Amino acid sequence: MKSIEQLFSFKGKVIIITGAAGAIGGAAGHLFASLGANVVISDLNGEGAKKVAAEITAESGVEALGIQTNATVEAELDTLVQTTLEKFGKISGLINNVGWGAATPIWESDTDKMVKSYLLNTVGAYNLTKRCMPYLEKEPNASVVFSGSLVGVTPSPEFIEYSTAKAGLMNLVRSMAVVSGPKVRFNTVLIGSVDNGDSTLAAGYDPEMLRRLSEAFVMKRRGFPMEIAYGMMFLMSNAAEWITGIDLRIDGGGTYKSKMPKKD
Numbered sequence: 001m002k003s004i005e006q007l008f009s010f011k012g013k014v015i016i017i018t019g020a021a022g023a024i025g026g027a028a029g030h031l032f033a034s035l036g037a038n039v040v041i042s043d044l045n046g047e048g049a050k051k052v053a054a055e056i057t058a059e060s061g062v063e064a065l066g067i068q069t070n071a072t073v074e075a076e077l078d079t080l081v082q083t084t085l086e087k088f089g090k091i092s093g094l095i096n097n098v099g100w101g102a103a104t105p106i107w108e109s110d111t112d113k114m115v116k117s118y119l120l121n122t123v124g125a126y127n128l129t130k131r132c133m134p135y136l137e138k139e140p141n142a143s144v145v146f147s148g149s150l151v152g153v154t155p156s157p158e159f160i161e162y163s164t165a166k167a168g169l170m171n172l173v174r175s176m177a178v179v180s181g182p183k184v185r186f187n188t189v190l191i192g193s194v195d196n197g198d199s200t201l202a203a204g205y206d207p208e209m210l211r212r213l214s215e216a217f218v219m220k221r222r223g224f225p226m227e228i229a230y231g232m233m234f235l236m237s238n239a240a241e242w243i244t245g246i247d248l249r250i251d252g253g254g255t256y257k258s259k260m261p262k263k264d
């Protein structure tokens, strides 16, 4: 039997995290570095990425790299991979965490909005993973984790672009998983509503809507970013060596509605 230290140590690992100047990606960066990994904090917000990387290095004593990357631009993904290899010499894990989507009622979208969402939430993850594969395949227990969303598995007509793109992402992950074993594992963290500051407000919510949303969850609150990072850590760890192609749902129990109609 492996010790907890053997199961959850990430010493010697190099993990790229996208969208890591944000709430969940940033939490994952702090967590993996605290467990010994060199993390590459990549984000469209280059200043934010560098700031998070500097905080991680100061906190953990492990070197972290902050780099500006637009996940929808292939040349920038090339630079991300090359810079990681030059700095740390390998890629042991990847967290495709970039994603966002504004509320759009189902009949108010158009080609441009649909395609942009697909590029951001789905295609960017495909393009980066493809570039990392030759290096991941050389590493023991190599693992790729994706940030999925509950809206991608439930009818979500209020978020038609984002939910459709996230649904596509999940099938992409499953396809990657079945052809990549036993060398590389692929899993999705299926995320419920997590507090990410202004980002959800910018998507179309207001504080009162978020309060009502929290009340509807079994656990009566939104999640903390670190609660998603813990799931990512499990999926990447040696405890999950036989787990690939799954969706790990972390959503505070979701919402429950009785199947029995009320009597008058």
Ligand SMILES: NC(=O)c1ccc[n+]([C@@H]2O[C@H](COP(=O)([O-])OP(=O)(O)OC[C@H]3O[C@@H](n4cnc5c(N)ncnc54)[C@H](O)[C@@H]3O)[C@@H](O)[C@H]2O)c1
Pocket: 018, 019, 020, 021, 022, 023, 024, 025, 042, 043, 044, 045, 048, 069, 070, 071, 072, 097, 098, 099, 100, 101, 120, 147, 148, 149, 150, 191, 192, 193, 194, 195, 196, 199, 200
């Ligand atoms: N927070 C939630 O409630 C929730 C729920 C379900 C799924 N998710 C998913 O989890 C992931 C992380 O969400 P979060 O809550 O941390 O969001 P966040 O908004 O806090 O962070 C997202 C980060 O992605 C970056 N980003 C945006 N466009 C980019 C691009 N083109 N290239 C590179 N980086 C880009 C932003 O700068 C930001 O730092 C996303 O994929 C999101 O869809 C979040």
